[in-house]
Amino acid sequence: MAEALRVGIAGLGTVGASVVRVLHDKAAELARQCGRAIEVVAVSARDPRRERGIDLGTASWFDDPVKLAQADGIDVFVELIGGDEGPARACVKAALEAGRHVVTANKALLAKHGVALAEIAEKKGVLLNYEAAVAGGIPVIKTMREAMAGNSISRVFGILNGTCNYILTRMEAEGLSFEDCLKDAQRLGYAEADPTFDIEGNDTAHKLSILTSLAFGTKIAADSIYLEGISNITQADIRAAGELGYRIKLLGVAQRTDSGIEQRVHPTMVPTASVIAQVNGVTNAVAIETDILGELLLSGPGAGGNATASAVIGDIADIAKSRPGFQHGPVFGRPAKELVPYKKAQMRAHAGGYFIRLTVHDRIGVFAAIAKRMAENDISLESIVQHADGLGAAQQKTVILVTHETTEQAVRKAVDNVTRDGHLTSKPQVIRIERAG
Template identity: 60%
Template sequence: MQSSLRLGLAGLGTVGASVVRLLAKHGDDLAVRCGRRISLRAVSARDRTRDRGIDLANVNWFQDPVKLAANPDIDVFVELIGGASGPAEESVRTALEHGKHVVTANKALLARHGVELARLAEKKGVSLNFEAAVAGGIPIIKTLREALAGNEITRLAGILNGTCNYILTRMERERISFDECLKDAQRLGYAEADPTFDVGGFDTAHKLALLTSLAFGSEIDVDQIFIEGITSIGLPDIEAADELGYRIKLLAIAEKNEGGIEQRVHPTLVPKTSAIGRVDGVLNAVAVDADFVGKLMLVGPGAGGDATASSVVGDIADIARGTALNTMGRPAEQMKPYRKSDVESHAGGFYVRLSVYDRPGAFAAIANRMAERGISLESIVQRAGRPMADQPNTGSPAMTRQVIMVTYQTTEAAIREALARIEQDGHVSDPAQFIRIEAM
């Protein structure tokens, strides 16, 4: 058997501690599978005194992760610090410069610096592996980079944030508000004290940027992703979607078309009967369309210490076996510049919810505005609304009605133009809500 593969691990939070436990539990089996033993030699974390429930008695301790990354006594640097810059970035660069393999779960770092770091890894002849950066325990990176190497991928779509999926699932099942669900998610540890990165869609966008690059061979460009979070989703939308046979999910979607690559993150109505529509709670899912294999979908835990540690150790095992692959599935120098396709050219069905003043001519005017933009309506549902203090231009009390429309296929640009005109006409009391529909 070869000499052991020596690890230095930076970051002993939930995931880091789980990695240590996994290596201790399955170390003998890993040695057999990999042909060499994997040995944890050194760690770095901010608080040395904290009880993490793991045995670090025979492990060297580094206060500075950058010094650990440069340590000649390790072969692989495992970065579990997090963040797009600061100690995480500096330590990963240092490890690569010193000819160390790197395993990371840091999607923010790779979304910002992935191509540059991939070039450095290739120059130094070492691996930069990041399975744990996207979808936790789901092996989607290996699937795109290795298993589907003989396919042309045309589209991928996924649920990539367990916090958002948990909130939307609870809202539907229990008919409780977004704010109430979010508080519960924070109490249970599914959401951060500042949840903006999750519920605003930014966490999902970082993950999508990496999957897009792997799927289409383009350079990573997270700034070109259209992003909408779930904060605007209310119970009326959840209930209407349910009655119409849909569920609302925060989807990440990337597809290649003649105009370039379209990347978008937004709430989406998907059929209840679809495979992705049945993915509930904190689970993640990724669906891939490829020319030879057809359609496939991977579902599993998208976060959590043990699931993410499983992916981290899978990457370490590849290095132990001597499996060497280009970081993004192809040489970094051969990755194509990202060419953005306009999201407003996206065609599909749309769900629209309006609070319409209950007065003569209002509904006809709305229908006319839709017709002017060539938008055909598949269904229209009216519901009782609420009393308003004053009706514009009259000063008298008014009632509103909730009008819910589902369109046939049209473009996002057409929907936006029609809704802008409807709001200008003064027939609605609040900004329109519209959500894209995906057949999946």
């Protein structure tokens, strides 16, 4: 059997502790699968005295993760610190420059510095593996980077944030408000004390930007993603979606168009009967549309210590199975220097139409005025429904419109005009409808 693979781990939080525990408990099985043992020989974390419930054995302790990354006694550096700058970036860069393989779960780091780090890895002939950075335990990176050779991808989309999916699932199933579901998610540990990064779509955007690079061979462009979170979703939207045969999900969508690559993160109505609509709770799902394979859907646990640790250990095992002289594949499916600049797609027709919810004053002429504004912007309506919301002087109505295929620009202009006309009593809601998936 070959010499043991020596692993150094920086970050011993929930995921890091799970990785150490599984590597210890599954040592014999992993050795048989990989043809060599995998040993944790060094670790680094902020508090050496904290009780983590794991056996670190004879592993060396490093106060400085950069020193650990550069240590001669390791073959693989595992970064589980988090963050797109600071120690995480410094130690990953140091490890690659020192000729060490790197495994990371850090989507924020990759979204900001992934291409530059990939160039170092490829120059040094080492691996930069990041399966755990996108969709937790779902092997979507390996699938896109290795198993889909020869396929041309036209579209990749999915549910990439378990916190948002959990909240939307509870809102529909139990009729709870967004605020109540968020509080419960925080109590259960599904949402952070400051949940902004998750609920406003940033986490999904980071993951989507990585998938976009893998799918289309572009440089990562996380800052070029249209971004909209779920904090404005109400029970009125949930109920209206159900009545129309849809379910609301926060989707990340990337697709190739004639004018460039379109990337967007936003609440989306999907048909209740579709596969993606059946993905509930903290589960993630990624759909990939290709010319040869057709559509592939991967679904599974998207977060949590064990799910993320499983992906990290899979990446470590891949390195353990490689041998000296083996030519490693490029980090993002093609050489980093050949990744093309991201070209943002022009505003285009959105297949599937839009859901528009307007809360308006209940007075004569409002309904006709709304229809007129839609017609002025060449928006064809599939359906329009009114609901009374109140009584007396403050009486108002909710108007639900579903459009045929149109453009984002046309919808926003029409809604802005309705707003300026003074007909609305609250902020309008616009949600895209995806027919497929």
